[in-house]
Amino acid sequence: MAMEGANEECVGPSSEAAGKASTCDGCPNQKACAEGAGRQEDPELELIRARLQHVQRKVLILSGKGGVGKSTLAAQLAFALAARGLRVGLLDVDICGPSIPLMLGLKGQTVHQSGSGWSPVYVTGEGLCDDEEDEVELGVMSIGFMLPNDDDAVIWRGPRKNGLIKQFLTDVEWGALDYLIVDTPPGTSDEHISLVQYLAKALGPHDGALVVSTPQEVSLIDVRKELSFCAKTKLRVLGVVENMAEYATPLHTLGFRDAAGADVTSATIEMLRAQCPQVLELIATADIFPRASGGAEEMARKFGVPFLGRVPLDPSITIACEQGSSYAASARRLGRNNLLQPLVDGLLASAPKAED
Ligand SMILES: Nc1ncnc2c1ncn2[C@@H]1O[C@H](COP(=O)(O)OP(=O)(O)OP(=O)(O)O)[C@@H](O)[C@H]1O
Numbered sequence: 001m002a003m004e005g006a007n008e009e010c011v012g013p014s015s016e017a018a019g020k021a022s023t024c025d026g027c028p029n030q031k032a033c034a035e036g037a038g039r040q041e042d043p044e045l046e047l048i049r050a051r052l053q054h055v056q057r058k059v060l061i062l063s064g065k066g067g068v069g070k071s072t073l074a075a076q077l078a079f080a081l082a083a084r085g086l087r088v089g090l091l092d093v094d095i096c097g098p099s100i101p102l103m104l105g106l107k108g109q110t111v112h113q114s115g116s117g118w119s120p121v122y123v124t125g126e127g128l129c130d131d132e133e134d135e136v137e138l139g140v141m142s143i144g145f146m147l148p149n150d151d152d153a154v155i156w157r158g159p160r161k162n163g164l165i166k167q168f169l170t171d172v173e174w175g176a177l178d179y180l181i182v183d184t185p186p187g188t189s190d191e192h193i194s195l196v197q198y199l200a201k202a203l204g205p206h207d208g209a210l211v212v213s214t215p216q217e218v219s220l221i222d223v224r225k226e227l228s229f230c231a232k233t234k235l236r237v238l239g240v241v242e243n244m245a246e247y248a249t250p251l252h253t254l255g256f257r258d259a260a261g262a263d264v265t266s267a268t269i270e271m272l273r274a275q276c277p278q279v280l281e282l283i284a285t286a287d288i289f290p291r292a293s294g295g296a297e298e299m300a301r302k303f304g305v306p307f308l309g310r311v312p313l314d315p316s317i318t319i320a321c322e323q324g325s326s327y328a329a330s331a332r333r334l335g336r337n338n339l340l341q342p343l344v345d346g347l348l349a350s351a352p353k354a355e356d
Contacts, residue, residue: 011159020193021158042198044148048169054176055089058199058207062230064222066186068214069243070094070099072312073343074183075103077210079326082123082138083130085277086178089120092142093167093195094185095161105324117173120277123146128340129330141172158190165191169198183324187222188229196233203295208236210347213299214244216293220299227303237305238350241343243297245310247288248339251279252322255314286312310347312339 009023018024018033027033031144031269040169052058061074071094078090092100101107101121109121120139128136143164144150156164174180199207209230214222230237256268293299300307311317317339320327331338 008081010031017158017162017190017193017197021190044166044170045198045201048166048198051170051172052174052180052199052202055174055180055202056178058180058182058203060182060184060195060209060235061212062184062192062209062226063186063212063217063219064188064224064226064229065213067213068186068219068223069311070186070212071099071103071183072317073210073212073241073243073340075100075321075325076179076340077344077347078104078122078138078140078179078181078319079128079136080328080338080340081179081181081348082136083128083326083328085131085134085177087137088139089172089174089177089180090138090140091172091180091182092140092144093165093168093191093193094183095156095164098142098144098147100140100142100183103321103324104138104140106140107147107150107324109145111141111310114173117171119173127333128326130332139174141168147248159192160196165195166198169202188225192229193233196235203235205236206350208238209353210238211240212243213240213296214289215242215291215295216289219289220292220296224297224299224303227299227305231303237303239306239308239346240296240303241308241346242298242310244289244313245291245295246312247286247313248283248312250280251282251284254284270322285312306346306350308350309342312342314339 010027011017011021011023015021019030019032024030024033045300061070063070072089078239079090082088090100090104091097094100101109104123105125106121106123111121112119119143123136123138123140125136138162182195184195211223211226211230213219227237227240229235251272252269255263255265258264269280298306316330316336317327320330330339
């Protein structure tokens, strides 16, 4: 119910978004609502705490900016952690743009409901674990599993989206997990405020946010806002990662054109193969996005939060995501350097298991 004298689209003083929603801007009651005056604790927060009590670590993947690789890193981190024999859950709360089912190779799967809640959809397959004999324990939940058609648009207003996010937290039967990775939509919207408030009682001291940026200023501007959001909502920042830090690919995979624009790829590759074959195996790199003002590392330093490292823009990561497969497993099979390893190591170090 709206407060007296409140703005027209008042979310109500008992709402989790009270005083913080965009519609609260300029309202005379904004301060009181933001401080929680008149708000009673949502009894479902206790339910969420109970549901997630056997989840050792909760990691929210955040970025103020869209398209910087949140879902990519969420998906590939989930694969990589599960490959180590850890029990992993991946929750996609990007209600309007759920890409996690595709990136996990689970497109077309549906969620099963039992008396005690929704069962996640599980990733299965051979060769996903570092120890080839083992099987991965990786459960996934996304609205994408509930849409009858992939092309259907979810055009929901905030309260309905918040309702589903809450239901994902109260109703999904994750069981005991080492890590729950939560992929979020871009920005610092009502959904983010709700998510953090719903998790308020469930977050432990090692839980928090992994904040993703690309190097250029247009991304850093929005990511600084995300870091301010974390500070305001008292969400611990586990670390910042700079994604698409540079373009990196073996030289032999590049295409070549002459000055007139004609494709001379095969002729160039043949010439190199004949004259200097080892050159073809070199990794060609390029700074596609200019690193403005020191990039994400400098931004992390200024905010006093850990910098977990850089992940290059690498076609093999894109391909793994398009195919719904594990990049780390394919790098291992091909004997290639795993470009995500520093990030995985940094995350494990920032959020050690309880008994460590
Ligand atoms: N390091 C990388 N190397 C290669 N491709 C990448 C990398 N990171 C992301 N991509 C590609 O960039 C595209 C956008 O990534 P992704 O969907 O993960 O971004 P997002 O931040 O989750 O987007 P949104 O904000 O829309 O949810 C995808 O096609 C993904 O495969």
